[in-house]
Amino acid sequence: MIQPFEEDEWNVLKTYTDARIALGRTGVSVPMRESLAFRLAHAHAKDAVYSELADLSGELKDAGFDFIRVRSRAGTRDEYLRRPDLGRILDPDSTETLQPSGSPDILVIIADGLSASAVNENALPVLLRLREKASERGLTLGPVVLAEQARVALADEIGSRLNARLTVILIGERPGLSSADSMGAYLTFAPQPGLTDERRNCISNIRRQGLIPDLAADKIMYLIEGAFRLGISGVGLKDDSGGPPDGALISGV
Amino acid sequence: MSYSCTIRGFTYRFEDLRDLLAKASPLRSGDVLAGLAAASYEERVAAQIALADVPLTRFLEELLIPYEEDEVTRLIVDEHDAEAFHAIRSFTVGQFRDWLLSDQADRYTLERLRPGLTPEMVAAVSKLMRNQDLILVARKCEVVTRFRNTVGLHGHLSVRLQPNHPVDDTKGIAASIIDGLMYGSGDAVIGINPATDNTAAVARLLYMIDGLRERFSMPTQSCVLSHVTTTLELIRQNVPVDLVFQSIAGTEKANASFGVSLSLLQEAYEAGLSLRRGTVGQNLMYFETGQGSALSSGTHAGVDQQTCEVRAYAVARKFQPFLVNSVVGFIGPEYLFDGKQITRAGLEDHFCGKLLGLPMGMDICYTNHAQADQDDMDNLLTLLGVAGINFIMGVPGADDIMLNYQSTSFHDALYLRRVLGLRPAPEFEAWLLQQGIMDETGHRLPGAGSRQLVAQFFS
Numbered sequence: 001m002i003q004p005f006e007e008d009e010w011n012v013l014k015t016y017t018d019a020r021i022a023l024g025r026t027g028v029s030v031p032m033r034e035s036l037a038f039r040l041a042h043a044h045a046k047d048a049v050y051s052e053l054a055d056l057s058g059e060l061k062d063a064g065f066d067f068i069r070v071r072s073r074a075g076t077r078d079e080y081l082r083r084p085d086l087g088r089i090l091d092p093d094s095t096e097t098l099q100p101s102g103s104p105d106i107l108v109i110i111a112d113g114l115s116a117s118a119v120n121e122n123a124l125p126v127l128l129r130l131r132e133k134a135s136e137r138g139l140t141l142g143p144v145v146l147a148e149q150a151r152v153a154l155a156d157e158i159g160s161r162l163n164a165r166l167t168v169i170l171i172g173e174r175p176g177l178s179s180a181d182s183m184g185a186y187l188t189f190a191p192q193p194g195l196t197d198e199r200r201n202c203i204s205n206i207r208r209q210g211l212i213p214d215l216a217a218d219k220i221m222y223l224i225e226g227a228f229r230l231g232i233s234g235v236g237l238k239d240d241s242g243g244p245p246d247g248a249l250i251s252g253v
Numbered sequence: 254m255s256y257s258c259t260i261r262g263f264t265y266r267f268e269d270l271r272d273l274l275a276k277a278s279p280l281r282s283g284d285v286l287a288g289l290a291a292a293s294y295e296e297r298v299a300a301q302i303a304l305a306d307v308p309l310t311r312f313l314e315e316l317l318i319p320y321e322e323d324e325v326t327r328l329i330v331d332e333h334d335a336e337a338f339h340a341i342r343s344f345t346v347g348q349f350r351d352w353l354l355s356d357q358a359d360r361y362t363l364e365r366l367r368p369g370l371t372p373e374m375v376a377a378v379s380k381l382m383r384n385q386d387l388i389l390v391a392r393k394c395e396v397v398t399r400f401r402n403t404v405g406l407h408g409h410l411s412v413r414l415q416p417n418h419p420v421d422d423t424k425g426i427a428a429s430i431i432d433g434l435m436y437g438s439g440d441a442v443i444g445i446n447p448a449t450d451n452t453a454a455v456a457r458l459l460y461m462i463d464g465l466r467e468r469f470s471m472p473t474q475s476c477v478l479s480h481v482t483t484t485l486e487l488i489r490q491n492v493p494v495d496l497v498f499q500s501i502a503g504t505e506k507a508n509a510s511f512g513v514s515l516s517l518l519q520e521a522y523e524a525g526l527s528l529r530r531g532t533v534g535q536n537l538m539y540f541e542t543g544q545g546s547a548l549s550s551g552t553h554a555g556v557d558q559q560t561c562e563v564r565a566y567a568v569a570r571k572f573q574p575f576l577v578n579s580v581v582g583f584i585g586p587e588y589l590f591d592g593k594q595i596t597r598a599g600l601e602d603h604f605c606g607k608l609l610g611l612p613m614g615m616d617i618c619y620t621n622h623a624q625a626d627q628d629d630m631d632n633l634l635t636l637l638g639v640a641g642i643n644f645i646m647g648v649p650g651a652d653d654i655m656l657n658y659q660s661t662s663f664h665d666a667l668y669l670r671r672v673l674g675l676r677p678a679p680e681f682e683a684w685l686l687q688q689g690i691m692d693e694t695g696h697r698l699p700g701a702g703s704r705q706l707v708a709q710f711f712s
Contacts, residue, residue: 017422020662023649175621
C-alpha cells in the first residue's frame with residue numbers, strides 16, 4: 001500500500017514536550033491528521049473567545065448567594081476586543097444597579113473576560129471553597145457580581161461602589177491552543193478606579209488540567225490574608241504559599 | 254505648522270505633521286483606540302493627498318517629538334546624513350514614492366541613500382504606498398549580515414528556530430531543536446524565549462545550545478531572549494553569549510518602559526563585541542519590535558503606531574544588528590484587529606526596515622482573540638517571501654506552547670523555500686547536505702542521516 005505521508009523518525013522525542021513536533025510530512029507539508037488537529041484546537045479557542053457567561057443564577061441561589069448583574073460599556077464582543085478601555089468602565093445602567101449596603105471584606109466578581117467558558121467551568125467551585133475559607137476566618141463576602149464584557153480593571157469601579165475592602169475577580173484568560181478554558185483570579189486591596197496592574201496579584205491557569213479550583217481558592221485565601229495583614233496588594237505582596245506553580249503573573253486581560 | 258486639503262468644497266485641516274501622519278495611516282484599531290485615526294474614509298484620503306505634497310525637508314524642520322524631550326529624536330536628528338539626503342532633497346513625499354518605484358532607484362542607489370533617510374520620511378512614504386508598492390521596493394533592497402553564517406542574501410530564506418517550553422525544560426527544548434534542524438530550520442538563530450528571566454536559568458539554556466552547536470559543528474548562532482541587563486551579567490560570568498537580544502520601541506519613554514536606553518544598548522553591544530564569537534562577521538544584536546508597543550505603555554506622545562514603529566528602527570540601525578523582526582500580530586486586536594490589518598502592518602514594517610538598511614525578518618503571527626487564522630499567516634508569509642524577507646520564525650507546528658500564540662512552522666518555511674526557490678543561508682545549507690538532512694534541491698532526505706543525528710543528540 002502506498003502511504004500518503006511520511007512519519008518522522010524521531011517520534012520518541014514527543015515524550016519530552018507538548019510542542020507539535022514529529023508531525024510527519026507529505027512533501028514539505030503538514031499531513032491531514034495534524035492539520036485538522038490544529039484547526040480543531042483553534043476552533044476551541046475561537047469559540048471560547050465568543051462564548052457567553054452561563055446563567056449561574058440557579059446555582060448561586062441554591063448555594064445561598066445574593067448576586068447582581070452588571071455590564072461594561074463595551075456593547076458587543078467586537079467592541080470589547082477593539083476597545084479594552086470600554087471594558088474597564090461600567091455601563092451607566094449598571095452603575096445605578098450597584099447600591100452599597102455595608103462594607104464587605106471580600107467582593108467576588110465573576111467576569112467573562114476573553115473566555116466565558118473558562119469561567120462557566122471553574123468559577124463556582126472556586127467561589128464555594130473561598131466562602132468556606134472566609135467564614136472560617138470570620139471574613140464577610142459581599143453579593144456576587146456577574147460582569148459581562150469585562151476587563152480586569154472593571155473590578156476597581158465595582159469594588160469601590162460597593163465599599164469592598166478587597167476584590168477578587170475571576171475572569172477568563174486569553175485562550176491558547178492547548179487550553180481554551182483557563183481562568184485567572186486577580187486580587188486588589190482597597191479598589192479604586194484608576195489603579196494599575198502592579199497593584200494586583202494574579203493567579204493564572206486555573207482549570208481542571210492546570211491549577212485545580214480548590215487549590216486556586218487556597219492560594220487566593222493565602223493572598224487575601226496577606227493583603228489584610230500588610231494593607232496592600234500587588235508587587236509588595238508575594239505568593240510564597242508553595243504548592244504547585246501558579247504560573248507567571250500575566251496581564252493583558 | 255498646519256496642513257489642509259479641500260475636497261468638494263470641504264476643507265480638512267490637520268493640526269501638525271504628527272496629526273497628518275496619523276490621519277493618513279491606513280486604518281488600524283490601535284490608532285482608533287488612541288483617538289488619532291481619520292474619522293472617515295474621505296478624511297484619510299484627504300490626509301494622504303496633503304501628505305503627498307509635503308516636502309521631505311519638512312521632516313527635518315518639524316519634529317514629531319521635541320529634540321529636548323526624547324533621545325530617539327536626538328539620535329535621528331544628530332545622525333542624519335545631509336550628503337546622502339542631497340539626491341532626494343527636492344522631493345515631496347509623493348514624488349519620493351514615484352521615484353522609489355522607478356528603475357533609477359536600484360539596489361545600490363537605495364543603499365547609498367539610507368543614512369539620508371529619517372524614520373518619519375520612510376513612515377510617511379509607506380502610508381502612500383499600496384501593498385504591491387511596499388513589496389516591489391523592499392525586494393530591491395538587500396541587507397546582508399554575518400555572524401557564524403550569512404543571512405539576507407537574495408534568493409535565500411533563513412529561519413529562527415524557536416523551541417520554547419512552558420517551564421524551560423532542557424530536554425523538551427532540545428527535542429524541539431532537533432525537530433527544527435531536521436526540517437532545515439535554525440540558520441537565522443536558535444532562539445529561545447525563556448519562561449523565567451533569571452541568569453542561572455538562562456545560562457543553563459545557553460550552555461545547552463552551545464554544546465549542541467559545538468558537537469555538531471553547526472554554522473549558526475544561539476540566543477536566549479532575556480532582558481539586556483541579564484545578558485550583560487551573563488557576559489560578565491563568561492557564559493557563551495552569541496547574539497544580544499532586546500525588545501525596543503520608538504520613543505525614549507517606551508524604551509524606558511522596557512528598561513532600556515541608548516546608552517544601555519551601547520554598553521550591551523560593546524560587551525557582545527568584546528567576546529569576538531562571530532566567525533564570518535560581527536553583527537550580533539537581535540532586536541524585536543512591534544506596532545502598538547508605545548501606545549500600550551502610554552508613551553506614544555500622540556504619534557501614530559506605525560510611525561512609532563519606524564522610529565524604533567532608527568534605534569536598531571545604530572547597533573549594526575544581525576537580526577531585526579517585528580512581532581506583528583502578537584500584540585492583539587486592539588492594535589491590529591484582523592488578518593487585513595496584520596498583513597498591511599507586516600508589509601509596512603518589512604519595507605520600512607529594509608529601506609533604512611535593517612536585516613528585517615518577521616514573526617508572522619496572531620493571537621486567538623484577533624480575527625485571523627493560519628490562512629492569513631499563509632498569505633502574509635507568501636507576500637513577505639516575494640518581498641525578500643531575510644528570515645521568519647520556525648515554531649513546531651506553528652503553535653508556541655509557552656507564549657500561547659500562533660506563528661509560522663518549520664513546514665511553513667519549507668513551503669516558502671519550495672514555492673519561491675529560496676535556499677537556506679549558504680554555510681548552513683552546506684551543513685544540512687553534509688549531515689544528510691537535505692539534498693541540493695532542498696528535499697528532505699529520509700533515513701540514515703537524520704536517524705544518526707537524533708540518536709547522538711540524546712546520547
